[in-house]
Amino acid sequence: MSQKDSVIHLVAGGVAGTVGAIVTCPLEVVKTRQQSSKSGFHHLPQIAQEPPGGSQTTCRTVSPSQRRRLWTTTRHSRPQVVALSGYVTPSTDTLNIVQCLKHIIKHEGPLALFKGLGPNLVGVAPSRAIYFATYSQAKLFWNGLLPPDSPMVHVCSASCAGFVASSLTNPIWFVKTRLQLDMNKNSNMTAFECVRRIYAKSGILGFYKGITASYMGISETIVHFVIYEAIKAELVSHHTQYSTEKSSRDFFEFMAAGAVSKTVASCIAYPHEVARTRLREEGTRYTGFWQTLTLVFKEEGVRGVYRGLTTQLVRQIPNTAIMMATYEAVVYVLTTRFGTEFYDKEAN
Incomplete structure (x- = not known):
């Protein structure tokens, strides 16, 4: 893969993540509140x-x-x-999604639905860009060691990408979660004020609370991309038998592939999200990944470790579909514009 292709992946990943984050921000706030032990939504x-x-x-x-x-x-x-x-x-x-949205608007105002959007926009572009760029480079590396484009290549590539992206961007998501959990209507706390408070109380390590849960979440990423790449390979193989031209139908099929793969992955690995949100709350009740899951399960049962799953699925389906379609569209436009052979290599 050429340097030009790597840059295209970087740009496409950043644009895709940004578009998805803006569209689904209110659902992200609701999901975080439902996962928390302090919102009262459940x-x-x-x-x-x-x-x-x-x-x-x-x-x-x-x-x-x-x-x-x-x-x-x-x-x-x-x-x-x-x-x-x-x-x-x-x-x-548990309050349903519409009830949660109404509750937030009534008690905190409509702008509260976009709490944490600032850090989200700051973090989503570099996070997705880092992820997709690392994924493409790792895929190239593992293709040289393992059977090319095999499921194991996708697993290893997704693991590397998830680990790197989580390690570099966890402080941003930590701040975002704290802002989303701020339920004070009169609060004017900005991202900078939140950063200052966290640093004053816990230092640099405070921004990495819950990082273990993020690493456990790599399993979701692995399942997601293994399924997505498998569906995508079938689609590409099917279309190259009839035509080498890209069409709008291809982008809708990529959207469907992204939605299906993310839905399955979210259902399998969801409990790590609840643990991560609880670990990012203020206080010392939750201290570690397994301790958090055990405590939540003991006090709230199976439903406790799946708080907010419905909202997560409702959010992730459009978010992932939009993100994947945007990613593929940007890659296609840029490769066409700059004359790279990315899609030719994918087809072969």
């Missing part, structure tokens, strides 16, 4: 309605045993206790 109380007889349940009418149960319960904490003026019926249901 245990907001349901206040009992006034019964038909007209009597209203209050602190005075709740029996002492009921009051003790409400105050001492560990599974449903502060949101239930706060609402004691109207007897609370605990709910284990």
Whole structure:
């Protein structure tokens, strides 16, 4: 692969990541809030309605045993206790995406849906650029050691790319998560203020809290790209039998390939995302990857380690489809414009 091809991969990856991040930012905020132990999205109380007889349940009418149960319960904490003026019926249901969006807009304003967008835009372009550039170079390296374009080549290449990208950009995502978890309506905390607070409290190492969970997330990247490359290879092989010309249909097929591969990968490796968000919260309750997963599972069950999965899938399908289609489109435009033979080599 020539230096020109590497630059094209770098630019295409950056543009693709930026476009996807802007379009899906509100869903990213909702997903992070659902994963967190502090948002309350997964245990907001349901206040009992006034019964038909007209009597209203209050602190005075709740029996002492009921009051003790409400105050001492560990599974449903502060949101239930706060609402004691109207007897609370605990709910284990997670608010759906629309309810979460409405809740954020009502209590924090519409701009809160874009909290963390600054660091996201700063980080997504270099992150995706680093990832795609490392992936293409690693693929070239592993093709020289292993059977060319075999599944193992894709696994090794994706692992290298994920490790490098996570190591270099983790501080940016740490700041983004902290900003997204800031639920104070009157908060004017900027990314720079967030950086200052983290550094003052924990130093440089504070920005790498949760990095282990990010490394565990490489498994998602591996599954994603193995499936994507397999589907893409089949599509390229099929089309070269009939025509060497690229068409708009090809880009839609790449979008579908990206969406399918990311959906499968997200379902398999999702718990690492919950652990990563919990580790990035303020406080010392969560200290390590396995400790976090164990604690969440113990206190919240299987549903706890899959908090926000629906939002993740709803977000990732358009995000990945847009990102992959944009990436392929930019690569095609640039290779056509600068006369490289990238697609010819892919077909062969």
